[in-house]
Every structure is written in C-alpha cells, then in structure tokens.
Amino acid sequence: MSKILSAVFIMAVVTYAIRVIPIAIFEKKIKSRFIKSFLLYTPFAVLGAMTFPGILYSTGNVYYSLAGTLAALILAYFEQGLLKVALGAVFTVSLCMVLLQ
C-alpha cells in the first residue's frame, strides 16, 4: 500500500512540475519575433497533432472513427458549437456501429 501511495505522490509531482515551471518562470513577455510567432502557432500545432491520428483509434474501429471525424469536420466547418460537433461525431459512430455490426 505504501508503494502505491508513493507512486501516486510521484505521479502528482511530475504532472504538476511540468506544468508549473514554464508558466512561473516566463513572467515577462518574450520579445523575439520568432518565439512569439512560434508560441502563437503552438495551440494549432498541439491540437492538430493530438487530434490526428489519435482520433482514428478513439472508438475501436478505424472506419467508424473516420466517419465520425468527417461528421465533426463538416459540422465544425459550418461553425457549430463544441457540444453539437461532439454529439454529431458520437451519433455518427454509434449509427455505424448499430447499422453495420
């Protein structure tokens, strides 16, 4: 039990340290144009890399996930809200599962 507790403690420390160090150190605004541009684009880069190809493996069936991805892309293209896009994707995947299995 004490080993489990120390494992949980270590997990918490590592998880937190990674998040707190950059935000605590870089208090001043960075001046370099390159770094500013770089950081301006990181949200898109991180979200893009996190979403794809991960999304294809999110439901257990690559083809159904692909259908859900397309549904999400179409809904997002027409600027629907977060919840609508998510429900649309879940609905599409569920439909594939029910109809094709």
Place this chain on the structure above:
Amino acid sequence: MAVKGGIPVWITILISLTNLTSAGQFAGAGLIIANASLMEITLSMFIINIRYLLMSLSLSQKITQEMPLKRRCLVAFGITDETFAVASLENNEIKFPFMLGLITSPYLGWALGTVMGSVTTSLLPDFLQSAMGIALYAMFIALIVPSAKKSKAAFWVTASAILISSAFKWLPYLNNLSGGWSIILAAVAASALGAILFPMEDEANE
C-alpha cells in the same frame, strides 16, 4: 478500470484529484497494477506529460503580466488538453478569474465522474461507450476548424502538425516513438515552420 485491477476506490479518487491528466492517470494506474518500479513510473509520467511543457510555455505568454506567482502556480495545476484548447484560442489577454472559472467546473466534474465511474459499473451500452471515445477529439476539431478557415497560417500549421504526427504513427522506425514524444515533436516542428513561413506582423496584430 483501476478498480478492476485491484486498486482501492479511494486511491483512484486520490489519483484523479492530484493528477489532472487523463492519459497520465490511465498509464499510472496501469503501471501500478503491473507493479512497475517507481523509476519507470516517474519516467513514463514525464514522457506522457511532456506536451504540457509546451502548453504551459504558450499560456505563460498569454496570461496577463501582472498575475502574481501564487496565482500562476494555481493556474498551472489546471492545465489540461481541454482548458489549454479553450484558453489558448481566446483572443484577449487571459486574467485570473477567467482561468479559475475555466478550471474549476471541469475539475469538479472530473472528480465526480471518477467517483461515479469507480463506484458504479457502467450503465451505458457497450457500443455507446466506445462511440463516446471520439467526443473529445471532435471538440478539438470544433475548436481548430473555425480558426483554420480564417487564417492561412493556422491552417498550414495544423496541417503540417497532422502530417508529422501521422508520420510518427505509421512510418517504420519513426513509429517507435511514444505518443507523448511524437505529439511534442510534431507540435514543435509545425510551430517552427509556421513561425518561419508566417512570422507575426507587428504588435498591433496581437
């Protein structure tokens, strides 16, 4: 999941409250069940969480300069994929109350969800549980696409990040890399590419 593997319910709740990261929780619980060494657990947690280093750095430039250290440390606790997605795409400078609101409600939901998840077995039919896996990714799409439509730079940065992360997933040799590293490498490369090809205009634009 953790309860099935023999971890007491209260420990799973403790993990949820102290480790605000889903992939990290899963991996951590898995490693504990597999009786991994503390060293292995530390290293895995570092690799899985490495992308948050980038997110935290990006947010450090976005939050108001006057935010005191104490509050920065508090905000840091709540950096997750989801809160980063919302905060980083916010157009204005980020103030403390905004971040606090953004973090608190998912945190409560997260903790409550774990309690319900550990205590009751799942009530949803299996197919719906699997289908729900896509929900978070779909929300990311909902966040990116509108910006990628408006800005050529955002579009190409996203596209190259996707291309690079796909390469790490499917190309031989490259696919030996863990998911955490491939995300950070893809993100760093794509952001650098964006910064070179589409450098920011002057201050007025920010």
